[in-house]
Amino acid sequence: MTTLHIVDDDEAIRDALGWLFQSRNVPVAGWPSAEAFLEAWRPDTAGCLLLDIRMEGMSGLELFDRLLAKGCRMPVIFLTGHGDVPIAVGALKKGARDFVEKPFNDNELVDRVIDALAFDAEQREREAGQAGLAARLATLTQRERQVMELVVAGRLNKVIADELGISMRTVEVHRSHVFEKMRVKTAVELTRLLTGAS
Amino acid sequence: MTTLHIVDDDEAIRDALGWLFQSRNVPVAGWPSAEAFLEAWRPDTAGCLLLDIRMEGMSGLELFDRLLAKGCRMPVIFLTGHGDVPIAVGALKKGARDFVEKPFNDNELVDRVIDALAFDAEQREREAGQAGLAARLATLTQRERQVMELVVAGRLNKVIADELGISMRTVEVHRSHVFEKMRVKTAVELTRLLTGAS
DNA sequence: GCCGACTCTGCGGATATCCACAATAGCCGC
DNA sequence: GCGGCTATTGTGGATATCCGCAGAGTCGGC
Structure with a gap:
């Protein structure tokens, strides 16, 4: 199982989510800001992203855009406390995997994250095959x-x-x-x- | 250009939307209820659907589900006055094309509808090819x-x-x-x- | 029972593809 | 300049595919 990356500037929330997921055997990495994750991200970073919309500095949406621009295909689940339909619609149409309002149901969130992780794993397998193909084409x-x-x-x-x-x-x-x-x-x-x- | 089907139980809104789209040369059909459209729908009904969520009787969401169950692939744009994120997320994940809150920007809505109509036309062309293929396979x-x-x-x-x-x-x-x-x-x-x- | 389909098979020849061996020529880097 | 890579072409033969002609057996419908 690959890692769930939690990006949230609220340490309490990161800890709470970390506990929740670790108790379900989902490996977790916490990031205190969009900038921190963006800096650390590499094309081979695997797993899925749980992303707070509203943060100090770069917002979750902007991080999403930057990652897309860098070619990141990791599934992204947004977390938000503010029920903003146009933002949700826009994020999903850009390819976000999910958009969850706080407060959320723990089990449901875990299920969605696990789905997303499985999706990422499959996707990476497919892409590995494509990479071999591309190498031969080259x-x-x-x-x-x-x-x-x-x-x-x-x-x-x-x-x-x-x-x-x-x-x-x-x-x-x-x-x-x-x-x-x-x-x-x-x-x-x-x-x-x-x-x-x- | 194929038809935009507007399903809304508020005649005033149907009329207003009808005016808006006809003034942009988009052919419009109005339906006073989900039931009426569901009854009239046929697999070869072309165009796109503009669907109010909250209606007397069957809701827009339920109509969407029923149409999906019948194999309808027409692009659906939801209209809603109530900013409900989970509903929007659910609808989009089920395959709705868009989810627009009232009040909406006229030009933007028209653009999205025109996109959806073009998408439907392309999709139908592809499917026509597939049908010919299936006939030959048979x-x-x-x-x-x-x-x-x-x-x-x-x-x-x-x-x-x-x-x-x-x-x-x-x-x-x-x-x-x-x-x-x-x-x-x-x-x-x-x-x-x-x-x-x- | 006859006719039409689907399935099966063989013969022989025309084309197409696969492959080893052999050779010429340009370009690039050491 | 020599060696390596790329692109090019030829000869000749082994395989594979395409196709017409011919025939035969089964099964279901009229």
């Missing part, structure tokens, strides 16, 4: 990439040769290099890899 | 479907013949029937069709 030369795209588009070697203005033989060479580098044996497998099919 | 025999699945899984004819315990020639026959019925020329195209690739 080993292709320009020409190989061009050929690969046409292969995946369903073109026959003959047509590819025409479109690129090279001989069929050359297409075959690039094609087999692509298959080798991408570790597939057929055009169909390659297509499935690139289109992210089941 | 013309396949069991055997053809089996062969198709293995082809799309990247197996060679020889392997497919082994797995199904039939001769390669027979696999070839089924395979070419599949290609013909699905109107593709290569296994890659078929794979893209079925995995819904770009």
